[in-house]
Amino acid sequence: MTKPTPTEPRRALTLRDVSEASGVSEMTVSRVLRNRGDVSATTRERVMQASRALGYVPNKIAGALASQRVNLVGVIIPSMSNMVFPEVMTGISAVLDSTGLQPVVGVTNYLPDREEAVLYEMLSWRPSGVIVAGLEHTAAARAMMAQAGIPIVEIMDIDGQVIDSAVGISHRRAGRQMAEAIIASGYRRIAFMGTQMPNDFRAKKRLEGFEEALRRNGMALADHEFYDGGSALLKGREMTAAVLRRSPDIDFLYYSNDMIGAGGLLYCLDQGIDVPGKVGLAGFNGVELLDGLPRRLATMDACRLEIGQRAAQIIAARNQTADLIGQVVELFPTLQPGDTIRPF
Amino acid sequence: MTKPTPTEPRRALTLRDVSEASGVSEMTVSRVLRNRGDVSATTRERVMQASRALGYVPNKIAGALASQRVNLVGVIIPSMSNMVFPEVMTGISAVLDSTGLQPVVGVTNYLPDREEAVLYEMLSWRPSGVIVAGLEHTAAARAMMAQAGIPIVEIMDIDGQVIDSAVGISHRRAGRQMAEAIIASGYRRIAFMGTQMPNDFRAKKRLEGFEEALRRNGMALADHEFYDGGSALLKGREMTAAVLRRSPDIDFLYYSNDMIGAGGLLYCLDQGIDVPGKVGLAGFNGVELLDGLPRRLATMDACRLEIGQRAAQIIAARNQTADLIGQVVELFPTLQPGDTIRPF
DNA sequence: TCGGTCTATGTTACCGCTAACGAAGCCTGT
């Protein structure tokens, strides 16, 4: 590679510097650096040399303003610390990488107002598209997205009203499905454990679907417990201990995510409880963490990787072909019975 | 909030639209929206009304070009899926939030070339600063950062040559410290398990420090095992099984991160191995996951939150006061003996 | 009464780059 220039330039380099150094017009330099338009091999080489020698880095701000094109895609997610969104991001990046588009993430911490603020900030950079987790937004956020004139893909969930496009699963159905599997395996006294967070709409929908299926079978939740903050694994242990102490006749524990489910599983094994004989367990998400547990927790894979990929594909396609229209893609999670639910 | 405008504007709104709608100049609108300069209360209100009614979102691209100021801070990290960087991000966001600066993250997957590409992309948006994990970069990346004319903070590590500023711990020292504690507790046949990745320089430095301390005590690693990819928890189990089978006389297992350490711990407990009597274990990072394990894994907290905070503080301070100079902040991790190492 | 000091607003000139068009040089066939 080129040697770092010895001089320390106080003024930032511009196209003009490169053009003067290489004896061509700014336009030609621009063409070379963007690989656009016809430039002879010799001038191209000369310009590249000069550009590298100077250590020039193009100013995308000016470029974007002039060309009215920004290669950024806003991605708005509620959290980075649970294991689910990194995998969505992997799917998004994998697809976007080959399109010249670049994801920019914003985190909302499950706060609608924060989502609105993050969205506003992102739109002010005029991205080529936005991928946002969930269907629930403030009225203002909804209006902004509807007006933005760019593809908007809401991901993870499809139970609700879509602004433009959506890729996700039906969490209500997922909850129902799990309940039916549990009932089919003969469990009857079922408890639920999940997050306190009122804004985790997807967890809420799963619970709704779950309870609905229970009702249809003439049953109801025998107990429940909520948590917020702290180590999810530890909370899983604690809540499980509390529930089993309070309701010793419980025979199934349904967790709103795998992490607390894993905590519950470890607790049950510690206590020498017969799993899945005396008590069955199930979580949600299908995180790879579960592979390392002493026993495989029953779960339901949320199609995270594919959700990311499909969402990115929609943005990329819309970006190329302007007249495409919004679409809703429903994915279907598969139940992974693992070793913590009695065979049917 | 204002009702969404019924019309669907095909052309993006500009300051001019707002200025016409409110009967003042563009400049005045700009002043109102940025809360800068003197504007009478009545015009301010009128402009706000018009802006909201139209659903105007300022164009930061144009703004940044004109003002030569960008409120973005690039954050370059190797991965989002291990538990360590989310916490660093939390620290960064917490500090940046109150400064008007906004983090933009890029992920390198531990690939130097990818780091260079991500950095180039980021610098082309002329951010107010860059926070980058690690001290090892390609020559070109190093040159770019040195030339950029913005504050650069390298985080996590301080064992090496700093470009501008750095906040981190000495991983070599951390490795040494852990080795000394292990030896002091009477363990003698020590194995190491870690990632295969040749570019996880910090893990490598920990191992170097660890081996150096062993040597100084007339010892050497009795066995080692490396992995890459897959569920870290599961890999921890597998590697531990392999090592204990191969070298049954091992009495201590040192893991390069807590996740594989947790896997190893679960395996040992499954096998009914006396921990820490027959075999001791230790990891690295101090992730909160450990709180939920049946027994607390010995570890060393890597000061992740504080690293993020301090790094952000440096960027913020430099952004306000131009003539500040680079600095290196060393933090000191504390050893948490947990329950998997014999008391001294 | 009048210059001086505010306060509130408008005007002008860019910021660094690219779209769109234009022109010069060079080939080609006739």
Added chain:
DNA sequence: ACAGGCTTCGTTAGCGGTAACATAGACCGA
């Protein structure tokens, strides 16, 4: 020899804001 087409490069005019300065009243004390 020359029209017509291609390749290669330059010129011009913005993109949508903001810094810096200019301007117009309002107010004020001497």
